[in-house]
Amino acid sequence: MLNQTPFWKYILVIFVVALTALYAAPNLYGEDHAIQISASKDAPVEQELADLVESALVAENIEIKRIELERGQLLVRLNDSDAQLLAQDIIDRKLNDDYVVAMNLAPDTPDWLRAFNAEPMKLGLDLRGGVHFLMEVDMNSATTKAYEDVVGDFRLRLREEDIRYRSAKQNPDSVDVVFRDSATLEKAQFFLRNQFGNLQINERDGLTLRATFSEARLAEIRDAAVKQNITIIRSRINQLGVAEPLVQKQGADRIVVQLPGIQDTAKAKEILNATATLEFRMVDGQNDVRDAQRGRAPAGSEIIMHKDGYPQLLKKQVMLTGSHIIDANSGVDEYGVPNVSIDLDSKGGAKWSRATKDNVGKPMATVFIEYKSTGERGPDGKLIFEKKEEIISIATIRGQLGASFQITGLDSPQEARQLSLLLRAGALIAPIQIVEERTVGPSLGKENIELGMTAIIWGLAAVLVFMLIYYRAFGVVANIALVLNLVMIVGIMSMIPGATLTLPGMAGIVLTVGMAVDANVLIFERIREEIREGRSPQQSIHFGYDSAFSTILDANITTFLAGMILFAVGTGPIKGFSITLMIGIATSMFTAIIVTRVLVNSIWGGRRVTKLAI
Incomplete structure (x- = not known):
């Protein structure tokens, strides 16, 4: 008999609808105003910290919704923004600089939904509020580091x-190697050209080879500097607990960073401006650091202060x-x-x-290098950074070390944990500086959400009423x-990693609601024609469903292809619209x-049916 549905189709529909409804459900629960506390340097985030924070807030009559300790971070959930501001001030005074304390908006997803890894949709900056940074990469430092x-x-x-x-020295835009005689120079030139194909090595006057x-x-090198900095910035942003940050390249030497939900711009800037790298150098054990302090430092060594406050003489050569x-x-x-176990890439x-x-049994230093902006620019218009080094x-x-080795000589397990975090975070190839900052308040984002939801609801309601009146029982279907x-769209948007709902994305949903009924109109009108x-x-x-299928498929494929083109060539808001x-x-x-x-x-x-209500 006609119009019998196979059992597997019932299972498919029930499964898809149930799955998307499950992952759409977290969007019903909203967000909490929260204070997030992350480790900074030698301060661990443990249960004792949670107890300390709770007692400090209770003493000041701050009502706490709940405190959560997970993924090495402490999240204090509060009832409103006023309590959030007071709590941040109290916690900052209590913990000093031992921790990173930042205001945030945390999804209030129930535990039973979290068990399925269900999270609400990621909202863009225009909906959720947050901060926008434009950061500039110091390309001079990138090329200087490459020549080093x-x-x-x-x-x-x-x-x-x-x-x-005789000597090998670095110039601003080249490396010069001086030899004792022309025969050695020719031998070195042949060897270096074979070993370093990415360098142009030419002979200069005075028995010198110049490599550029x-x-x-x-x-x-410049492109790699930007890409690596983007990777490290994303890693650092994790400290702020941003669910879906936007970090992307803009132009040749700039990076755009958008942090939806972040309310504490000072803490965001503090973490993003922590421009640092690491170097391994040998300790100069053959010379006295006191002589070096008196101005008699060897040519290949320099004094660097240890974190504990004493000077140490190190070789300048970076291992x-x-x-x-x-x-x-x-x-x-x-x-x-x-200790700290380290894995290197093949080249490293x-x-x-x-x-x-050749250095087995000798001491080696791990040097932490930080670049801080002076706020000034050089003659070329580039930012000037001050370099600070600390052992x-x-x-x-x-023993001879390979791609995997261990660092020992650490004072405590906490020091080992902190060092491993620094190493895992990676090294910024070049320092960066925030050159533009914009803040979008959560009130503006709330207004955008309300207006967008109003448009979706009214658009959906208009379509529902029309279909109900015009197609009667089939209109109900x-x-x-x-x-x-609509539930499936929200559920899929919540499931896809990296999918972020923006204001243009909400416009895409409104458009989709209007377009979604087209297929039903085609089918129902074809059924009417068959009855006539x-x-x-x-x-x-x-025949109504079978005949309308090809038309529906053609129309939707062409629109889908247009969406793919918008996603491929568009940026920001255009991508958000095309995804939805x-x-x-x-x-x-x-x-x-x-x-x-x-x-x-x-x-x-x-x-047996004699008449259809359509």
Whole structure:
């Protein structure tokens, strides 16, 4: 008999609707005003901290909704923004600078939904409020750092090949290596050209070889600096608990950072401006640091202060930078001594093995380097940064090291944990500076959400009323499909990692609500035509769905392709609109073709029908 639905289609519809409804549900619970507390330096986030914060707030009569300790962070949920402001001030005074304390908006998702990893939709800056930063990368530092690495590589490789040289020094835009005679220079030139194909190595006057990067290689270095900084910025933003930050490249040397939901711009700037890197250097044990302090420092060494306040003499040559570290984890050895296990990439492993081969048993220092903006610009218009260096640990090299090794000599497990966090965060290839800052208040975002929801509700209501009046019983089926379509859009948007709802995205949903009914109109009108041509109700339903399918498919595919093009070539708001449009097209086809067919077959299929209410 016509219009019988296979059992698997019932299962499919129930499964898809239930799944999307489950992941759409967290959007009903809203957000809490919260204070987020993260570790800073040597201060752990543990239950004792939660108890301390709770007692401090209770003493000041601040009502706490609840306190959560998870993923190494403490989240204090409060009832309103006034309590949030007071709580931040109290916690800041209580904890001083030992922790990063930031105001935030935290989803109030119930535990039973969290068990399914269900979270509300990520809202963009225009809906949720937050901060927008435009950051500029110091490209001069990026190229300078690349030439520093070249100097170190030249010294190592020439030493390994037993090619003697007078000096190897770095210039602003080149590296010069001076030799004793022309025969050695020719041998070195042939060797270095074979080993360093990305460098242009040419002979200069005075038995000198000059190495420079090609323009193509310099462009790669600058592009890599921006990309690596983007990766590290994302890692640092995790400290702020931002659910879906936007971090993307703009132009040749700038990065756009948008942090929806962040209310404490000072803390956001503090974390983003923490421009730092790591270097491993050998300790100069052959010379006295006191002589160096008197102005008699050896040519290849310099004084750097230890974090504990005493001076230490280190070799200037950098053995390895943090840019080669891919993983770092703290732990203890068989004697209970804290250490940090480090994994390097292939290039870093090979370089590290060569660098440590001749230094077994000697002390090595891990140097933490931070760049701070002076607020001034040079003649070229670029930002000027002040470099600050500090030794964070000194350890002894126990053997020739490869791609995996351990740092020992640490004072405590907490120091090991902090060092592993710094290493995992990676090294910024070049310092960055915030050059533009904008704040979007949550009240504006709330107004946008309310206006957008009003448009969606009124648009949906108008369509529902029209379908109910014009198509009667079949209109009820279409209306059920439209409501399910909206639930599915919200559920899928909540499920997709990286999908963010913006104001243009809400416009896409409004448009989708209007478009979603088109397929039902085509089907229902075709059913009417079949009835007018004298077919039975069952035949009319069957041929109505089958005949309208190709038209519906063609129309939706062309619109979907337009959405894909908008997503590919558009930016920001255009992408937000295209994402919701494409999701809406997919869900509307599912609900209009499959869901309504299942409902129609369940009501009218498989039985004798003399007249259809359509």
